[in-house]
Amino acid sequence: MKKGLIILGSIVFFVFIIFMMYRGTYNTAVNLQEGVDEAWGNVGATYQRRADLIPQLVATVKGAAANERGILTQVTEARAGIVNAKTPEDMEIMGKKINTAINLAFEAYPQIKSTENFQDLQAQLEGTENRISTARQNYNEVIKSYNSHIRGFFNSMFLNKETFAKKQGFKESAGSEKAPEVKF
Numbered sequence: 001m002k003k004g005l006i007i008l009g010s011i012v013f014f015v016f017i018i019f020m021m022y023r024g025t026y027n028t029a030v031n032l033q034e035g036v037d038e039a040w041g042n043v044g045a046t047y048q049r050r051a052d053l054i055p056q057l058v059a060t061v062k063g064a065a066a067n068e069r070g071i072l073t074q075v076t077e078a079r080a081g082i083v084n085a086k087t088p089e090d091m092e093i094m095g096k097k098i099n100t101a102i103n104l105a106f107e108a109y110p111q112i113k114s115t116e117n118f119q120d121l122q123a124q125l126e127g128t129e130n131r132i133s134t135a136r137q138n139y140n141e142v143i144k145s146y147n148s149h150i151r152g153f154f155n156s157m158f159l160n161k162e163t164f165a166k167k168q169g170f171k172e173s174a175g176s177e178k179a180p181e182v183k184f
Contacts, residue, residue: 040139
């Protein structure tokens with residue numbers, strides 16, 4: 001009787017150990033799989049940030065540049081006496097008035113900010129692309145951990161291949177190895 005209980009206890013213990021190993025393997029695979037999904041979601045969120053932010057920044061910079069162009073054109077024309085001058089005499093009178101005003105006050109052209117706006121846009125573009133690159137690299141790292149876990153010798157025997165399929169890392173677009181052509 002004692003021998004039977006020892007054998008039964010050994011079998012129960014062995015089944016318990018196998019169950020605990022399976023549970024640990026399964027739970028780790030689930031956590032890693034969720035990590036993969038989260039990392040891909042972070043890549044998508046970074047893409048969405050770019051899609052939301054960049055067009056707004058470009059529109060703002062274009063608007064500011066157009067506004068400054070208009071202001072500078074008006075200032076330059078006014079100082080040259082072109083705006084209201086219809087005859088050579090009008091131009092001479094306008095020129096005297098403008099010269100007098102300039103002599104009375106220091107030359108104060110509007111401050112040009114569009115160059116700074118373009119530099120800020122460039123910094124935002126670079127930062128956004130860096131974020132995307134980092135998110136893609138993080139995704140590939142998480143994929144590596146997940147795939148290594150599910151493909152391990154014992155783990156591959158315990159885990160369902162349909163539930164825990166091997167994941168593919170980020171793949172570049174065809175032709176992305178070539179530098180893009182930039183046109184101004």
